Amino acid sequence: MAGIALNDDSEIVLSSQTIHLWERRRIELAAWVDRDKLKIKDKLTVELEGFTVDAELCTALSIIRNLKIHTEFSCAGVSLVDDPFDHSLYAYITLSASERTERFVAFVQRLMKHRLLVTFEPGRKRYDLSSFFIGHNRSFCLLIQRCAEAYAQADGNAAERLPS
Secondary structure (H helix, E strand, C coil), X not given: CCCEEECCCCXXXXXXXXXXXXXXXXXXXXXXXXXXXXXXXXXXXXXXCCXXXXXXXXXXXXXXXXXXXXXXXXXXXXXXXXXXXXXXXXXXXXXXXXXXXXXXXXXHHHHHHHHEEEEEECCCCEXXXXXXXXXXXXXXXXXXXHHHHXXXXXHHHHHHHCCC
């Protein structure tokens, strides 16, 4: 996977968005900073294997963990309108690096394309997969779940073809 090093190699961007998309992202962030923020409802969380996670990512995280891919952190904070204070601007999942993780990340990149920002932290040996745009958290959660389901299906089919 090729990438762009940022901040003295502490983080490497592995996805490839156009300059136009990066500019759109910058404009969205500036608009978010300037707008009024009113809380409508609390963020929904659930317990998963003893950890509190965003409800919208629970199914995806369960599938990913069942694939033996270790997840470290996640946040959905699905709607800025729901709760602009206890909110992640970009939904994300942090995965510990491994060969299995790298294959999963490559699979997700092929499916999600420009909607996904992938970074790698060599020092911490972990990947961050996040929504590229503000306001796309819910769709990120649904897409990452579909990717995990598709990968699990493909992984299962590959396992069935292995000799016993």
